[in-house]
Structures are given as C-alpha cells and as structure tokens.
Amino acid sequence: MNASTGSRIKPFYILGVACILIAWELVAVRMTGALPRLRAVGESLLLLAETSELGQQLAISLHRSLTGLTIGAALGFFTGAAAGFCKPVYYLLKPLIGILLSSPAVVVVMLAMVWFGVGSSMAIFITALFTMPIMYVSVVEGMELIDADLLEMAAVYRLSRWTLWWSIYLPALATAILTGFAFAAGTAFRKTVMAELLGSNDGIGFAMAMTRFNLDAARLFAWVAVCLVVAGVLEFVLVSPVARYLQRWRTVSSDAGVVHE
Amino acid sequence: MQVWCMNNWLKAKKAMPLVWMITGTVAFTLAWQMMARVYGPLLVATPAETLESAVRLFTSPPAVAAFSRTLGRVLLALGLQIMAGLAFGLLAGFYPWVEDLFKPAVSILVAVPPVALALFVIFVFGGGERQVVAAAVALGFPLLYGGAVTAVRSVDRGLLEMLRVFRVPKATQLLAAYVPATLYSLLPSILLAAGLTVRLLIMAEVIVGVDRGIGQALSQARVHMATAEIFAWMLVMAATVLLIEGVMLYLVKSHVLAWQARR
Numbered sequence: 115m116n117a118s119t120g121s122r123i124k125p126f127y128i129l130g131v132a133c134i135l136i137a138w139e140l141v142a143v144r145m146t147g148a149l150p151r152l153r154a155v156g157e158s159l160l161l162l163a164e165t166s167e168l169g170q171q172l173a174i175s176l177h178r179s180l181t182g183l184t185i186g187a188a189l190g191f192f193t194g195a196a197a198g199f200c201k202p203v204y205y206l207l208k209p210l211i212g213i214l215l216s217s218p219a220v221v222v223v224m225l226a227m228v229w230f231g232v233g234s235s236m237a238i239f240i241t242a243l244f245t246m247p248i249m250y251v252s253v254v255e256g257m258e259l260i261d262a263d264l265l266e267m268a269a270v271y272r273l274s275r276w277t278l279w280w281s282i283y284l285p286a287l288a289t290a291i292l293t294g295f296a297f298a299a300g301t302a303f304r305k306t307v308m309a310e311l312l313g314s315n316d317g318i319g320f321a322m323a324m325t326r327f328n329l330d331a332a333r334l335f336a337w338v339a340v341c342l343v344v345a346g347v348l349e350f351v352l353v354s355p356v357a358r359y360l361q362r363w364r365t366v367s368s369d370a371g372v373v374h375e
Numbered sequence: 376m377q378v379w380c381m382n383n384w385l386k387a388k389k390a391m392p393l394v395w396m397i398t399g400t401v402a403f404t405l406a407w408q409m410m411a412r413v414y415g416p417l418l419v420a421t422p423a424e425t426l427e428s429a430v431r432l433f434t435s436p437p438a439v440a441a442f443s444r445t446l447g448r449v450l451l452a453l454g455l456q457i458m459a460g461l462a463f464g465l466l467a468g469f470y471p472w473v474e475d476l477f478k479p480a481v482s483i484l485v486a487v488p489p490v491a492l493a494l495f496v497i498f499v500f501g502g503g504e505r506q507v508v509a510a511a512v513a514l515g516f517p518l519l520y521g522g523a524v525t526a527v528r529s530v531d532r533g534l535l536e537m538l539r540v541f542r543v544p545k546a547t548q549l550l551a552a553y554v555p556a557t558l559y560s561l562l563p564s565i566l567l568a569a570g571l572t573v574r575l576l577i578m579a580e581v582i583v584g585v586d587r588g589i590g591q592a593l594s595q596a597r598v599h600m601a602t603a604e605i606f607a608w609m610l611v612m613a614a615t616v617l618l619i620e621g622v623m624l625y626l627v628k629s630h631v632l633a634w635q636a637r638r
Contacts, residue, residue, distance in 0.1 A: 126475035205395035345486035
C-alpha cells in the first residue's frame with residue numbers, strides 16, 4: 115500500500131474494521147465451534163495478561179527476535195557492503211542468497227532443529243538467517259546508487275579512507291540500511307514465532323502450538339492479537355516513518371518487501 | 376525492492392560474468408562439502424549425497440507424485456491470487472474508498488505470522504487440500520493486490536483522456552487500457568509471488584499436515600532423520616522456483632514486451 119494516507123480520519127477504514135469484527139461475530143454465533151466469540155478472545159487475552167504468561171512469553175520471543183535481527187542485520191550489512199565493493203564477492207554469495215530466498219523457512223527450521231536442538235539458539239539462528247538476505251539486498255542496492263562522480267572526486271582529492279566512509283558511503287547507505295532494517299524487523303518477529311511453533315519449549319510460537327493440542331481457539335486468537343499488536347507497533351515506529359522519509363526520493367511500497375512466509 | 380530484484384535479474388542475465396558465477400557456485404559447493412565433512416552426514420549431507428538423493432526422488436513414483444501434487448496446488452494458488460489481486464486491486468485502484476475499506480483486512484494478512492494463519496485454518500476449516508491452497512492464496516494476496524493498486528494509479532493519463540474523448544465504452548476501456556497496463560506493471564509482483572507461493576504452500580502443507588505433497592514428504596524425511604532427502608527437496612524447490620520464474624520471464628519477454636514494442 116502506498117503511504118499517501120496522511121493523517122485525516124477515513125470513515126471507510128473504520129467501516130472496514132467494523133466489517134471484519136461484525137463478520138467475525140456473525141460467523142462465531144452462527145457456526146458454533148468454528149470461531150470463538152470476540153468476547154471469549156478478549157477474556158483469554160485478559161487471562162494471559164493476569165497470569166503474566168503474556169509478559170513472559172512475549173519477552174522471550176522479543177528477546178530472540180531482537181538478537182536474531184541484530185546478528186542477521188549486521189551480517190547482511192557487512193556482506194552487502196563487501197558485495198557492493200567487489201563484484202566477485204557478489205557472485206560468490208549469489209548461490210547462497212538465492213537458496214536462502216527460495217527455500218521455505220519450515221524446511222530450514224527442520225534442519226536447524228537437528229543442528230541446534232530445540233530451543234533459543236535454533237530460533238535465533240533462523241531469525242538471523244532469514245533477516246540477513248533482506249539487509250544484504252538493501253545494502254547492495256544502496257551501494258549501486260552511490261554517485262560515481264562523488265567517488266571520483268574523492269579519489270582526485272585523495273580523501274582518507276575514514277573520510278570517504280564517513281562522508282560518502284555512510285550517508286548514501288543510511289537510507290538503504292534504514293529500509294533494510296525496517297523490513298527485516300517485521301520479518302524477524304514472524305520467523306521467530308515460526309521457529310518457536312515448530313521447535314521450542316517456550317515463546318509465543320510454542321504457546322500457539324499448545325493451543326492446537328488443547329483445542330483452545332480463543333487463546334490462539336488472543337496470541338494472534340498479540341502478534342498483530344507487535345507488528346502494528348513495529349509498523350508505526352519503524353516502517354511507516356522510514357517509508358514516509360524515503361518517499362521524498364522515490365515511491366516505496368512498505369508491504370511488498372515484507373511479505374514472507 | 377521488488378522492482379530492483381527484477382531489474383537486477385534482467386541486468387545480471389544480460390551481462391553476467393559467467394566465470395564469476397561458476398566460481399561462486401564451486402566455492403559454495405566446496406564450503407558445503409567442508410561443512411559436511413566436519414559435521415557428519417547426519418547433520419549436513421554432502422553435495423554428492425544430496426544430488427544422488429535428488430535423482431532418486433525423481434525416479435521414485437511417490438516422490439514424483441508428491442512433487443506434482445504440490446506443483447499443481449502452487450499453480451492453482453498462484454492463478455487464484457493473480458485473479459483476486461487483479462480484481463480487488465482494480466476496484467481499489469479506481470475507488471479510493473474501496474482501498475480504505477480493504478485496508479484493515481489487508482494489513483492483518485500482512486502482519487499476522489503465516490504459521491498462525493495456518494493454525495487458524497486448521498481450527499476453523501479443518502485440514503485438507505482446499506484449505507492449504509486457501510491459506511496460501513490469502514497470505515500471498517496482499518503482494519499482488521498492492522501491486523495492482525499501484526499499477527492502476529500509474530496507467531497513462533493521456534491514453535485515458537483519449538479513450539474518454541472518443542467515447543469508448545467503459546467495458547472496452549477496462550479491457551483495452553486498464554487490464555493490459557495493470558498486468559504489465561504487475562509483472563515484477565507476479566514474479567515475486569511465484570517464489571512466495573511455493574514457500575507459503577509448503578509451509579501450509581507442513582503445518583496443516585495435508586497428505587500427499589512435498590510437505591508430507593519433508594515431515595517423513597525429518598522423522599527418519601534422512602538429512603540428504605531434506606537437502607534434496609530444498610534443491611528441487613529452489614530449482615522449481617527458478618524454473619517458474621524463468622518460464623514467466625520468457626513469456627513476458629516474448630509476449631508483453633512485444634506488445635509494448637508494437638504500441
């Protein structure tokens with residue numbers, strides 16, 4: 115979606131939200147057993163908050179996704195910068211990035227469960243592995259956009275390496291790093307949840323998997339609501355300010371890059 | 376980002392230093408071989424074992440059946456996604472209020488962890504082939520929908536003006552101007568969606584646990600600790616994504632670009 119929304123209140127947006135809620139409630143009442151009533155979901159959410167399970171699991175998942183994101187973004191930045199500087203590195207990394215971008219995360223999770231066992235390190239590994247290519251692609255793109263004339267001028271004036279980095283590369287790369295990081299952050303949380311759902315003893319993903327065994331749909335939707343809030347906060351704090359900032363130069367679709375399984 | 380991906384791909388295709396590509400692949404394979412040596416066949420299968428396993432997959436009827444099943448589901452999901460994305464995207468592109476109306480639903484689809492949506496599907500609709508395809512369509516939909524909305528907004532204003540001046544009927548306007556123009560600028564999204572759908576569908580197959588399909592084959596391989604087989608499936612899937620993208624890119628080049636040139 116484009117970020118041309120501005121800040122005016124849009125009645126149809128609110129109508130859209132209302133439609134979802136009403137449709138949900140109708141289905142829940144008509145087809146008993148399929149969907150829990152909204153009230154039940156709210157009660158589940160309250161219960162989670164009261165028993166402090168919410169805080170605990172959320173803290174675990176957030177900690178994992180932040181650690182994974184930091185490692186993945188750093189790796190993506192350094193490899194991306196290296197690939198931007200020297201074409202051979204780009205081609206050396208091409209098969210690896212290609213495989214990472216085309217393999218379903220569930221399969222890699224299966225392998226990582228064998229490698230790391232069940233638990234934190236596996237979830238962090240998965241998060242890092244799948245945020246890295248996003249940052250990498252963004253930085254490589256940023257390096258391509260750096261003004262060649264500027265670099266030539268720097269060479270003519272024999273600027274020191276430090277000055278070169280500080281006053282040409284970093285400012286030019288700042289937008290790329292920002293975009294990459296914003297996209298990667300959204301992905302990170304979802305990958306962590308997926309890794310936890312398939313192989314972990316704690317965290318939000320694990321809690322969701324448990325609702326499947328307990329057949330507690332209301333609790334599943336309570337957790338989904340928590341995930342939506344996390345995603346919403348990320349969007350509000352990170353993605354849309356970045357998109358708005360970047361729109362001064364070019365159009366950015368803030369969703370397209372983030373869609374991942 | 377998506378446009379960059381495709382542009383870069385086209386560029387790389389045109390002037391790809393073949394030597395570096397080969398060196399890259401060889402280096403990757405060597406590094407992989409070393410990893411396999413260090414960690415043993417149970418953790419990391421060697422490239423040779425993986426290749427052998429992949430060949431075995433293509434000669435064993437159940438694996439071929441699983442592959443074609445999943446491929447069929449992928450193509451179905453992709454087709455539905457394109458149709459739904461185009462239909463709703465055209466509407467939302469024309470009428471800003473429709474976009475506002477859809478916005479909450481699309482935002483939820485984008486923000487929800489895909490695994491959670493797969494669980495949702497199990498809870499509400501039960502497991503099954505149709506449910507798996509539906510989950511993949513729902514999760515892939517925002518990409519094409521967003522692409523279509525942007526595409527409609529970027530249709531050539533001059534062309535539209537001309538159609539209006541010559542009083543071309545509305546239906547013809549839609550078919551002759553909007554659909555081709557939208558499809559054309561939607562192509563990068565469709566290319567991205569192909570890879571995305573393969574990944575989403577396999578994820579849904581694994582989580583929902585539908586029988587017959589790559590998802591089930593993978594789950595079984597995991598239970599048997601057949602690492603080489605998991606690696607082989609990954610290789611097969613990467614190749615499939617590349618193949619689908621290649622075929623689509625070829626069709627694009629031969630049809631749409633020709634159409635563009637004629638214009």
